[in-house]
Structure formats: structure tokens, C-alpha cells
Amino acid sequence: MSLAFIWQDDYCIDNGIIDQEHLRLFKLANAVLAIERPSKNVLNVKKALRRFFEYTRYHFLDEEKCMLRIGYSQFEAHAIAHRQIIAIMNDMVRRCGNTEDYIPVLEHIMHDWIIRHITEIDKELGKYLHVRKESEYTVSKQNILQEVIENMPSLDIGLL
Numbered sequence: 485m486s487l488a489f490i491w492q493d494d495y496c497i498d499n500g501i502i503d504q505e506h507l508r509l510f511k512l513a514n515a516v517l518a519i520e521r522p523s524k525n526v527l528n529v530k531k532a533l534r535r536f537f538e539y540t541r542y543h544f545l546d547e548e549k550c551m552l553r554i555g556y557s558q559f560e561a562h563a564i565a566h567r568q569i570i571a572i573m574n575d576m577v578r579r580c581g582n583t584e585d586y587i588p589v590l591e592h593i594m595h596d597w598i599i600r601h602i603t604e605i606d607k608e609l610g611k612y613l614h615v616r617k618e619s620e621y622t623v624s625k626q627n628i629l630q631e632v633i634e635n636m637p638s639l640d641i642g643l644l
């Protein structure tokens with residue numbers, strides 16, 4: 485079994501919902517690793533991987549709603565980074581095809597994209613959240629929010 489993805493205190497962003505969602509991402513990634521290999525039931529591996537990808541997308545949207553709510557100045561660059569990760573996920577799945585060798589793909593996505601994103605880009609959001617008070621939050625404009633949701637690329641996980 486591969487080494488599990490280990491959560492570290494240093495990954496904390498807001499001591500709140502963002503951390504909870506990041507923790508869930510770790511759990512879902514570890515759930516893929518926990519499946520015995522070579523798995524007799526490849527479908528289980530694929531199902532677990534799909535759950536991880538789908539939750540990642542859900543989490544990105546949640547984070548973007550939060551950024552809009554607080555009027556975060558780095559929103560655009562951050563949202564672009566999210567979309568880049570979704571594109572990487574789609575690309576990796578496509579390249580993997582039906583080889584069923586998804587563990588290196590998962591490790592690459594976790595280490596080189598998700599964890600790096602948390603420690604670099606989400607950290608900046610965390611600093612911003614830290615200095616903002618709840619009372620200062622601006623109310624998001626519903627139309628901008630709708631646009632953001634519609635612009636989030638879909639997952640191309642048909643091969644899974």
C-alpha cells in the first residue's frame with residue numbers, strides 16, 4: 485500500500501469550513517490508496533477516485549463563493565488556479581485511459597497540485613480572511629456568483 489497523504493497543521497487556512505473541506509479531500513484521496521491492490525474490483529478504485537475528483541470540484545466552487553462573499557482581491561488568479569487543477573485532472577484521466585494505473589496519477593495530483601495549492605495560494609486567502617472581520621463581509625452579487633458557477637469546467641471522468 486502506498487503511503488497515505490498526511491495532513492499537517494501547517495495546511496490550516498481558516499480553522500473553519502475551508503480546513504474541513506481540505507481534510508475531506510485528504511480522506512477521499514486516502515480512501516483510494518486504502519483499496520487493496522491489485523484490486524479484484526477495479527470499479528471500486530474508479531468509484532473512489534471519482535468521488536475525490538468530484539469533491540475537489542465542489543470544494544473549489546465553495547472556496548470561490550467564499551472569496552466573492554468577502555470581496556477577495558486575488559479572486560481571479562485563485563479561480564484560474566482552480567480551473568487549471570480541474571484541467572490537469574481531466575488530462576491525467578484521459579492519458580491514463582484504461583490502464584487502471586491511477587495511483588501515480590493521484591499522487592501527482594495531491595502532491596504537485598492540491599497540497600502545493602493549499603500551502604501557496606490558499607494560504608494567501610487564509611491571511612486575508614484572518615484580517616477581515618465578519619461584519620466587513622460584502623454581499624456577493626448573485627449574477628457574478630452564477631457566472632462563476634457556470635464557468636467552472638466540468639469533470640471529464642467518463643473513462644473512470
Ligand SMILES: [Fe+2]
Pocket residue numbers: 547562566601605606
Ligand atoms: Fe483554493
